[in-house]
Amino acid sequence: MVKLIALYKKPEDKEAFDEHYFNTHAPITEKIPGLRKMKVTKVVGSPMGESDYHLLCEMYYDDHESFKKAMKTDEAKASGKDLMGFAGELVTLMIGEEVDES
Amino acid sequence: MVKLIALYKKPEDKEAFDEHYFNTHAPITEKIPGLRKMKVTKVVGSPMGESDYHLLCEMYYDDHESFKKAMKTDEAKASGKDLMGFAGELVTLMIGEEVDES
Numbered sequence: 001m002v003k004l005i006a007l008y009k010k011p012e013d014k015e016a017f018d019e020h021y022f023n024t025h026a027p028i029t030e031k032i033p034g035l036r037k038m039k040v041t042k043v044v045g046s047p048m049g050e051s052d053y054h055l056l057c058e059m060y061y062d063d064h065e066s067f068k069k070a071m072k073t074d075e076a077k078a079s080g081k082d083l084m085g086f087a088g089e090l091v092t093l094m095i096g097e098e099v100d101e102s
Numbered sequence: 103m104v105k106l107i108a109l110y111k112k113p114e115d116k117e118a119f120d121e122h123y124f125n126t127h128a129p130i131t132e133k134i135p136g137l138r139k140m141k142v143t144k145v146v147g148s149p150m151g152e153s154d155y156h157l158l159c160e161m162y163y164d165d166h167e168s169f170k171k172a173m174k175t176d177e178a179k180a181s182g183k184d185l186m187g188f189a190g191e192l193v194t195l196m197i198g199e200e201v202d203e204s
Binding site: 003004005007039040041042043044045046047048051052053056071092093094095096097098099 | 105106107109141142143144145146147148149150153154155158173194195196197198199200201
């Protein structure tokens with residue numbers, strides 16, 4: 001499967017971020033056609049103690065073609081616009097291919 | 103579940119990195135007692151084109167207690183030592199809690 005990975009740095013106001021993320025951004029994103037699964041992980045620290053990161057979201061698509069098609073939909077554009085509005089400075093986006101599972 | 107996330111920046115020599123990662127580092131890491139699942143994702147780009155990152159590895163444990171216990175084992179120490187040797191400058195480690203699956 002192909003997944004879009006969104007990694008968010010720690011926001012200044014975590015509560016405001018989470019409120020927007022879980023109540024507004026995630027519901028908008030979940031509507032993107034072709035999205036198979038969305039997995040959210042809270043970053044709670046690192047083996048060294050604190051982490052610079054706050055949240056990781058993995059959004060699964062069948063393949064690169066489905067992903068590209070999905071990104072052209074109005075729903076994806078709405079999600080992207082919302083993302084840039086509340087977390088443009090915090091987010092890093094990556095496209096990944098799962099290669100192994102054991 | 104609790105997961106240890108290792109995110110690797112792009113190495114200078116991708117082939118040498120992958121050779122060490124898949125043939126040496128992953129087999130050492132898979133031996134850590136308490137590790138339930140290890141999921142490796144190749145980063146192949148970003149919606150904007152290139153990505154600064156190369157690989158994401160997610161290592162699942164039952165809970166924080168199991169994870170802490172695992173980190174104290176000889177196997178985890180061997181994995182950590184190997185990691186610092188080949189990718190100390192490239193890796194970011196995060197501890198995460200999965201909060202949602204849809």
